[in-house]
Amino acid sequence: MTKRVLLIVGGGIAAYKASELVRLLKKAGHSVRCVMTEAAHHFVTPMTLAALSEDKVYTTLWDLKDEAEMGHIQLSRQADLIVVAPATADLLAKMAAGIADDLATTLLLATDTPVHTFPAMNVRMWRHPATSRNIAQLRADGVTVHDPDEGAMACGEYGPGRLPEPTAILAAIEAHFAAPSPASAQSIGRLSGRHILVTAGPTHEPIDPVRYLANRSSGKQGFAIAGALAAFGARVTLVAGPVTLATPAGVDRIDVQTAREMAEMVEKSLPADAAVMVAAVADWRAEAPLDQKIKKAAGGTPTLHLTENPDILVTLATSPHRPRLLIGFAAETEDVIPHATSKRTRKNVDWIVANDVSGPPGQSVMGGDANTVHLVTDTGVESWSRMDKTMVATALAARIADALDA
């Protein structure tokens, strides 16, 4: 579906990536119109953006001919989405304060079109309390602020502040367009008539009546995926481990505690057109859970003997009722993409959605609201920029709809 994107290019070294973003947006069938700040001219030329966007590039508020032909109000009104990439610290500060002293900031203040910003700046500028304040303000104002990537910076430092790769920015833009909001009602019904199975949450493996083995999975990503699939019109069966989340609208939920119960309920819920196995299933369980609480024995520490749980995903992959599209998740703390890629072939699944769950409790993906995922398919790896779990869910639901339609 063709959309009109107004791309505001800020003045930072990452502005060179804007050219590639324009190319990708055009290739994806969207129309792109570019606005550059004064500072952006030092990093990329209007000629490059004009050639790639096949349109005039707008740079100044004081070009009277432009104001007559295409005022700043119309510029933003004629767009389905405004993207600011790279969004410099200065541009974000002006937006947060409502300053309108050039074409870019004036149209940002004058618009009610959704705005997605992709900050890029030196790591110290990113971490400065002023920038954090401005970003919090923008988010409170309803502007979507994507987190920058982490890595080596042009200034020689290392840390968060890099502009995500243009492919990742495109994925975030497509996720916005795919969101089942009134603005993109095309998504509603795309999965009607399909049955999709989703697992989510951790499992609890009892040791005795009061103790169990578990992990930090909150179930948020799986529940968001179940909700997005239902919003796209699918009949969704959600087999959920023990979590404290509300059932998303239109989803049939089956609650379980252990991996073996989850395996049984997944089996019973077949056939399905697709299965998205998001649950962080415990790999092991206590070999012989006790009926009575284990007492603190004088002078002795009990030994816990573990045994392996069934791998639900592998069982499903080899089942005669294997869903046409089988998607696994991979929570990794190192070498995320190589592990996910080998998991895809080893487990005989179609896609693996890999995420990096390293980080201390409370700051990791597990339990948090945002996620950075890599979609590993038979055609390669797509790294999506960091986004809300609900956005990841919508983007994935859109990809599932594409795959089942193919």
Ligand code: C5P
């Ligand atoms: O091998 P690993 O546990 O990392 O694989 C993760 C993927 O496999 C996830 O999709 C998870 O839901 C699924 N899984 C499963 N049953 C298990 C272990 C993992 O379905 N016992």
